[in-house]
Amino acid sequence: QQQVKQSPQSLIVQKGGISIINCAYENTAFDYFPWYQQFPGKGPALLIAIRPDVSEKKEGRFTISFNKSAKQFSLHIMDSQPGDSATYFCAATRGSAGNMLTFGGGTRLMVKP
């Protein structure tokens, strides 16, 4: 499987601030880029996803920015809240071919009150 590199490994943000997590991929055939959110003691849950035909997707306070030429995508959490404290995983796949997800290494986010 092609690698997906995620940074930073951990992130501390003040309440109300912007959390930014970055991912880079290698396989230009990838056509689906989801982000998963995992709370302690729970499995990862799909948060938001984007396809490469758009450069940005926004759902509430969560936005994915996608740069196809740079093979990078990022998650922005606006007005970060303590309840957003979790581990976030980016992933990529060639979903149209039925390929499995390739996950990034994860980012542990802590939002301080």
Next chain:
Amino acid sequence: ETGVTQTPRHLVMGMTNKKSLKCEQHLGHNAMYWYKQSAKKPLELMFVYNFKEQTENNSVPSRFSPECPNSSHLFLHLHTLQPEDSALYLCASSQDTRVANYGYTFGSGTRLTVV
């Protein structure tokens, strides 16, 4: 009940014990996965089943033995484990690994401790 359910939630076992983890999905999916999540390697794919057939074994030691009797149930049989096998074991499902495959649904995992 909906989603992906894993039992037990927590398991402590000795190195000579034999135990099994169970996963059940009520989503009508045909593909099921076992992942290992530990502090050092966050998400490691272990096994993949599609329509009850194993399609992927990611070089997993033989002390882990998967079983998929039908598309809704997946087991992971454990025997003679090592302390380094202590981790969160996650089950996931998706529609089908052969066609457009965009969504994984994860269970809450089994926290395994080997003593």
